[in-house]
Amino acid sequence: MKIILQSIVTCPNCGHQKEETMPTDACDFFYECENCEEIVKPKPGDCCVYCSYGTIKCPPIQAGTNCC
Numbered sequence: 001m002k003i004i005l006q007s008i009v010t011c012p013n014c015g016h017q018k019e020e021t022m023p024t025d026a027c028d029f030f031y032e033c034e035n036c037e038e039i040v041k042p043k044p045g046d047c048c049v050y051c052s053y054g055t056i057k058c059p060p061i062q063a064g065t066n067c068c
Helices: 049-053
Strands: 006-010 017-021
Touching: 006 049
Parallel strands: none
Antiparallel strands: 006 017
């Protein structure tokens, strides 16, 4: 299975979108929106901001394993 590392993150506060490269060896629990400077955290039950606000789930979830 090919793991996709690019995800477009949408800020839940202002709607700003930015393509980001996801790390393969760590989870991003916090994400700062470059537009409104809001610090975004994952939704309850999600492991990281990519799983909550990205167009693509994080690499461990794509691979079918537990996230960090």
